[in-house]
Amino acid sequence: MHSPNQQPDPGAAAAVRAADRAHVFHSWSAQAHIDPLPVAGGEGVHFWDYDGNRYLDFSSQFVNLNIGHAHPRVVEAIQRQAARLCTIAPHFANDQRSEAARLIAEHAPGDLNRVFFTNGGTESNEHAVRMARLVTGRPKVLSAYRSYHGATHTAMHLTGDPRRWPTDTGTAGVVRFFGPYPYRSAFHAETAEQECARALEHLEQVIQFEGPTTIAAVLIETIVGTNGILVPPDGYLPGVRAICDRYGILLITDEVMTGFGRTGAWFGVDNWGVVPDLITFAKGVNSGYVPLGGVIISDRVAAEFADRPYPGGLTYSGHPLACAAAVATIRAMEDEGIVEHAAWLGEHVLGPRLRKMAESHPSVGEVRGLGAFWAVELVRDRRTREMLVPFAPTPAQAAPMNELAAACRRRGLWPFTHFNRVHVVPPCVISEQDAQRGLDILDEALEVADHYVDA
Incomplete structure (x- = not known):
């Protein structure tokens, strides 16, 4: 045809x-x-x-x-922005960057009110982990088997699928755990409720054996994406939030694939009413029309960098063309339901x-x-x-x-x-x-x- x-x-x-x-x-x-x-x-x-x-x-x-x-509204927004201002360094304020951040924060849960822009999901996870380590002063991050978090050094080590194997040096301060997967339960569970309870017990045991005071963050895909679209049992994400709170560990949810409508909610965590400390995003924020990602930061984490510089940045952080595409995308998603x-x-x-x-x-x-x-x-x-x-x-x-x-x-x-x-x-x-x-x-x-x- x-x-x-x-x-x-x-x-x-x-x-x-x-x-x-x-x-x-x-x-x-x-x-x-x-x-x-x-x-x-x-x-x-x-x-x-x-x-x-x-x-x-x-x-x-x-x-x-x-x-x-x-999508005509997004294409037109990119064209209009290109004719006005193609690029500007990240240390300037820009209307499209500011509006994109405002709209993202508006749809994020809880007190996640600030956005650090990156070029994609891998960088988002890299920076979220860096923020967590700086805020807590702890070196380790927990991530799940059957996960994917990106292809640069830290993000690849955080990944739990075979793409990690050729480059994994085992030196990135990453500890892995099994997340819930009722169809192929690692916990011999017979019901979703058993799977949830046993997966949470397993996670807490890993934390206890690793030493809670050594763990900066738990990083999880809200719904595991490439490695199975594994929808967690209803109590799992609230349970992870509670465990993190118990030990002073930050919760980072990787919403690179699930964010911006993919699950029928603005963010995957919205399906369970959970508020993480950091959310990483990319992909759906502007449907990939121009590369864009970022970290949505809670007030608590942002406050840690009020008087000390955050040691990280990117030349194209908050690129005007990418942010114009994000603004148009989010507004189209709102207007068109x-x-x-x-x-x-x-x-x-x-x-x-x-x-x-x-x-x-x-x-x-x-x-x-x-x-x-x-x-x-x-x-x-x-x-x-x-x-x-x-x-x-x-x-x-x-x-x-x-x-x-x-x-x-x-x-x-x-x-x-x-x-x-x-x-x-x-x-x-x-x-x-x-x-x-x-x-x-x-x-x-x-x-x-x-x-x-x-x-």
Whole structure:
């Protein structure tokens, strides 16, 4: 199907591909074994290549395109700001920077009233941890297995998935713990209530054995993102808050993926009424139109730097183009009810349809999620819960998931897959009709996974 905004141009595709392969070094990839798709354009919940193939974006790119491609209000705001002031150093005040910070703080919970801007989520986590260590005078940070917090030195050490392994020196003052995952419980729990209680008991034991006075912060993804869309049991986050308070430990919630409407709330913590000491964000704040991230800082933490300088900064902190995009994005989300729409999608479209699909596909072990943030966990055997592909699979072991993803793409759906899961994470603005169409394609493609189920 050809997009009305893009005519096929195979010659341009070949030129883009050739230049990419000659000069671009891609992240997380063996360079000789990839062939990136040349993308010509995008609009709304679709993007298209130079051959005219149009894809329904069920990945929101990197789960950041909350308002979809080319939202006219955000595009216009970037153009208007570029004509007026493209950049200004962070030690000046700027109207777009100030307004972005005000709007972010307005939607943040509790007394998180100040924003330190970064260029993305990794830097946000780096600076949040630095702030916590400076405020508490303690060296250690606790983070969970099955987590992702970024790719620079400290953030990579905080990460709990296999991407950490090649660069982990074990010297970053990080201690890991198991978070709740009822479907694959590390605590042999049989109910969500047991999982919650045992996960909290485990966390507190880790703190006690490590020494509470050595721990600056607990850093957790409000809902684990890339590593499973693991929605915590209802009492878990309030329990973590209480444990942190008991030992004078700061609570940092990583909302890089869950922030700005993804879960059907402005921030993931809003689903449980929890107020952290620091929130890290990026991605959805302006749908990635211009790189932007940050740390939302509580009054208590901010007060620690009233009379002593904070030892950190970035040349592009609060970049005017990025902040103008954030202002336009947040106002569009407010005016168009995008956060409320994401909540409605999860409750009335995505959740019910995925649960129905689970009944008809023996390869589906579990579905879980909130808002526009869902995971389909695939297994070879529902009884044993053997994963369709193993944890950190080799290329050969990953073949079933690669086949499933290819089946989606052939039908015009661009999926998000990781290990043995398909994540259903479309833009929060997706219509019911487009969501159902994408789910129809996924339903059909899941037959690929069904063929691998043990008889």
